[in-house]
Amino acid sequence: MSDVDSPVKVPTKARRRIVESDDEDEAPASKAGASPSKKEAKVSSPPAKKPKIEEKPAKKPAPAGPSKNGKPLASIFAKPVPKAKEEDTDDYKDRAVEEEGEDEISDEEEQEQEEKAAVKLASIFTKDYRSAPPDKAWKEGEPLPYSVLVTAFEKIEATTKRLEILGILTRFLLMVAKREKTTDAKSSNLLKAVYLCINRLCPDYEGTELGIGESLLVKAIAESTGRNIAKIKEDLRKEGDLGKVAMLSRNTQPTMFKPKPLTVPSVFQSLTDIAKTSGNNSQTRKVGIIKKLLAACQGNEAKFIIRSLEGKLRIGLAERSLVVALAHAIVLKNLGDKKISPEMLTQKLEEGAEIVKGVYSELPNYDLIVPALLEAGVEGLRERCKLTPGVPLKPMLAKPTKAIGEVLDRFEGKEFTCEYKYDGERAQVHLLEDGSIAVFSRNSENMSAKYPDLVEQIPRCIKPGVKSFVIDSEAVAFDLETKKLLPFQDLSRRKRKDVRTEDITVRVHLFAFDLLYLNGESLLHMELRERRNLLLEHFQPVEGEFGFAKSSDGTSSEDIAAFLEESVKDGCEGLMVKLLATEASNYEPSRRSINWLKLKKDYLSGVGDSLDLVVVGAYYGKGKRTNVYGAFLLACYDPDSENLQTICKIGTGFSEEKLAEFYNELHPLELSGGPRNDIEIGGAKPDVWFEPKVVWEVLTADLSLSPVYTAAHGIVESRGISLRFPRFIKVRDDKGPDEATSAEQVAEFYQRQATAAGKSRGGNVDDFW
Numbered sequence: 029m030s031d032v033d034s035p036v037k038v039p040t041k042a043r044r045r046i047v048e049s050d051d052e053d054e055a056p057a058s059k060a061g062a063s064p065s066k067k068e069a070k071v072s073s074p075p076a077k078k079p080k081i082e083e084k085p086a087k088k089p090a091p092a093g094p095s096k097n098g099k100p101l102a103s104i105f106a107k108p109v110p111k112a113k114e115e116d117t118d119d120y121k122d123r124a125v126e127e128e129g130e131d132e133i134s135d136e137e138e139q140e141q142e143e144k145a146a147v148k149l150a151s152i153f154t155k156d157y158r159s160a161p162p163d164k165a166w167k168e169g170e171p172l173p174y175s176v177l178v179t180a181f182e183k184i185e186a187t188t189k190r191l192e193i194l195g196i197l198t199r200f201l202l203m204v205a206k207r208e209k210t211t212d213a214k215s216s217n218l219l220k221a222v223y224l225c226i227n228r229l230c231p232d233y234e235g236t237e238l239g240i241g242e243s244l245l246v247k248a249i250a251e252s253t254g255r256n257i258a259k260i261k262e263d264l265r266k267e268g269d270l271g272k273v274a275m276l277s278r279n280t281q282p283t284m285f286k287p288k289p290l291t292v293p294s295v296f297q298s299l300t301d302i303a304k305t306s307g308n309n310s311q312t313r314k315v316g317i318i319k320k321l322l323a324a325c326q327g328n329e330a331k332f333i334i335r336s337l338e339g340k341l342r343i344g345l346a347e348r349s350l351v352v353a354l355a356h357a358i359v360l361k362n363l364g365d366k367k368i369s370p371e372m373l374t375q376k377l378e379e380g381a382e383i384v385k386g387v388y389s390e391l392p393n394y395d396l397i398v399p400a401l402l403e404a405g406v407e408g409l410r411e412r413c414k415l416t417p418g419v420p421l422k423p424m425l426a427k428p429t430k431a432i433g434e435v436l437d438r439f440e441g442k443e444f445t446c447e448y449k450y451d452g453e454r455a456q457v458h459l460l461e462d463g464s465i466a467v468f469s470r471n472s473e474n475m476s477a478k479y480p481d482l483v484e485q486i487p488r489c490i491k492p493g494v495k496s497f498v499i500d501s502e503a504v505a506f507d508l509e510t511k512k513l514l515p516f517q518d519l520s521r522r523k524r525k526d527v528r529t530e531d532i533t534v535r536v537h538l539f540a541f542d543l544l545y546l547n548g549e550s551l552l553h554m555e556l557r558e559r560r561n562l563l564l565e566h567f568q569p570v571e572g573e574f575g576f577a578k579s580s581d582g583t584s585s586e587d588i589a590a591f592l593e594e595s596v597k598d599g600c601e602g603l604m605v606k607l608l609a610t611e612a613s614n615y616e617p618s619r620r621s622i623n624w625l626k627l628k629k630d631y632l633s634g635v636g637d638s639l640d641l642v643v644v645g646a647y648y649g650k651g652k653r654t655n656v657y658g659a660f661l662l663a664c665y666d667p668d669s670e671n672l673q674t675i676c677k678i679g680t681g682f683s684e685e686k687l688a689e690f691y692n693e694l695h696p697l698e699l700s701g702g703p704r705n706d707i708e709i710g711g712a713k714p715d716v717w718f719e720p721k722v723v724w725e726v727l728t729a730d731l732s733l734s735p736v737y738t739a740a741h742g743i744v745e746s747r748g749i750s751l752r753f754p755r756f757i758k759v760r761d762d763k764g765p766d767e768a769t770s771a772e773q774v775a776e777f778y779q780r781q782a783t784a785a786g787k788s789r790g791g792n793v794d795d796f797w
């Protein structure tokens with residue numbers, strides 16, 4: 029591939045690169061790029077986004093222009109972000125309300141906004157839309173062509189408007205759902221299309237994952253196209269997107285015969301085969317399957333095949349949009365051609381979305397949800413899909429607070445409880461009707477293999493009469509001799525796999541704090557007090573193995589302060605403060621809820637909590653540290669765009685041993701082609717870039733607006749936010765890059781710090797939904 033036939037580096041959202049001169053140690057980047065060259069500008073595929081006023085004006089400033097490997101054209105920071113006109117506000121209504129600020133918006137304004145959003149929502153789903161014929165490329169009775177899905181991906185990639193994305197996806201899923209003859213999960217086109225949209229192959233907890241390393245993919249591309257590896261890497265440096273490189277490479281290879289076009293089921297199958305290949309020769313076998321896939325690719329398909337293999341589609345399609353689109357598609361399918369007013373239609377769509385969202389957070393398994401939706405529509409979904417032991421639900425999360433005063437601000441006059449905040453690992457323990465026990469981590473990984481001792485211990489804490497349950501708890505390292513809790517590190521040092529009970533030196537003590545399911549009944553809709561009573565009633569403490577989270581229902585600030593001290597003396601991190609009564613104390617799966625507050629002793633003087641950030645780059649060491657990386661570039665995650673946003677350079681808090689260890693761990697993740705295009709770089713210029721895999725917990729003195737980094741840009745101000753004096757705490761191997769601290773959380777930290785201590789903003793900005 030030469031430069032001449034390379035298409036323009038369009039400003040897609042995956043290419044939002046922002047730059048400014050680095051304030052610390054780097055030269056101004058203004059000369060790095062001027063404007064797109066003519067050659068670049070005339071090429072139009074894939075479609076460049078029109079410059080437009082964004083529907084999320086404060087959130088996503090339009091890209092400054094084409095960029096190339098972190099050397100974009102102009103700074104978005106320099107320009108004030110345009111305020112969107114009312115008509116352009118086609119985002120979800122709740123979002124619009126949220127961004128105006130909860131407190132400042134009047135009821136009438138709110139109602140007006142809601143009405144506008146409702147009409148807009150209904151207007152996309154006109155009757156015409158509903159009765160649209162299926163894509164011509166898809167012949168009746170045949171499996172869904174992959175090209176049809178790819179067309180939808182291309183359209184989604186070309187916009188950042190959430191409502192537009194929702195429309196494209198709904199139309200696509202509706203078309204597939206209408207043709208679906210089966211409700212059998214195995215042969216469902218719809219189910220496989222759903223999985224490919226979110227780039228997964230099965231429910232999270234089953235653990236089959238994509239995420240093939242760059243070098244293997246480069247090798248497969250080279251072998252399937254006859255190009256040499258060095259050339260491919262060179263292209264990669266230019267494009268920042270291996271998918272695009274694969275797509276452009278293919279064209280140069282003359283084909284002897286035409287392989288059968290790819291279909292959604294065949295691609296799904298091949299990806300599953302690749303993910304499951306292990307053992308001897310697995311690399312070679314993987315390359316073999318990838319080559320076959322690439323050989324059959326047409327048009328833009330290779331781009332998405334490669335990105336899927338990398339582990340991320342990077343089209344800005346958040347899973348929550350998929351869930352809503354799926355709900356809408358099923359509602360529309362079941363409406364058929366029926367006439368219905370826009371208001372009614374909107375209501376039906378919204379109700380449908382609420383149902384599917386609710387069910388998905390209790391039972392995150394499309395294998396069960398999609399067939400149930402096809403069979404019984406949204407109306408019959410709750411009946412068929414409920415919280416089920418064996419399927420981990422997404423855990424409820426807590427909001428940080430900086431002071432006891434802040435807790436009282438929230439909970440004054442309400443019934444609440446303080447519990448010890450144990451410093452271990454979240455453990456969701458399930459007892460299935462068949463007597464088997466499963467333990468799941470915070471991100472729904474099956475941990476039963478890591479904790480065989482725990483699985484052995486559990487039966488001893490169950491009182492007679494208990495047939496099935498789901499407990500929410502913290503697993504903590506425990507010293508049997510001193511009867512003291514050990515720091516989290518002792519737990520994380522345990523092996524993750526093939527652990528044999530007799531080899532275990534660090535004991536696990538479980539501290540249960542919630543009961544979510546008991547003997548066939550979901551308890552999610554009960555008040556916390558009732559759930560806690562049931563927990564105490566049906567389980568019993570076992571010395572050194574199982575206990576209930578220690579709690580105090582004292583509500584004065586003195587009581588809380590004393591209990592906080594006590595918790596720290598006992599080896600805990602601080603307190604969790606929870607609402608105890610009323611509907612607001614129900615268990616909210618997947619929500620970072622304002623009804624659960626964390627009060628961490630260590631962090632009271634900082635910003636209230638630590639951050640979990642992705643290691644995306646590194647700087648070579650100086651002096652004694654020349655053989656290792658001396659500092660690292662960290663990033664937060666923006667789930668809306670699926671991009672990582674740089675937040676700080678970190679070089680303190682590391683021992684020599686740690687630096688050596690990190691070098692060994694990170695060196696294999698170095699990207700030869702420079703940064704991937706899902707990193708919003710800003711002005712950072714590390715010496716090497718990594719595949720985003722590793723997450724670190726980091727503490728900061730405070731946060732400030734930054735001319736260099738891009739974290740949360742556009743939320744508080746057009747500029748990004750960075751951490752001042754960041755300090756490494758520990759590796760978070762229970763979190764992946766997608767679970768890193770979100771852009772909105774970063775903005776919230778910044779805002780909380782700006783407001784007086786004790787005053788905080790509400791909202792649920794970084795919920796899954």
Ligand SMILES: Nc1ncnc2c1ncn2[C@@H]1O[C@H](COP(=O)(O)OP(=O)(O)OP(=O)(O)O)[C@@H](O)[C@H]1O
Pocket residue numbers: 425426447448449450451452453454455470501502541577604626637
């Ligand atoms: N009594 C308790 N109630 C609820 N959670 C508890 C309790 N004791 C300990 N925990 C742990 O505290 C966690 C919440 O605080 P923590 O800051 O440790 O979360 P995290 O894993 O870093 O996630 P995030 O910072 O994203 O909330 C829970 O997920 C749980 O693992």
Ligand SMILES: [Mg+2]
Pocket residue numbers: 450451452
């Ligand atoms: Mg913790």
Ligand SMILES: [Mg+2]
Pocket residue numbers: 637638639640
């Ligand atoms: Mg945390």
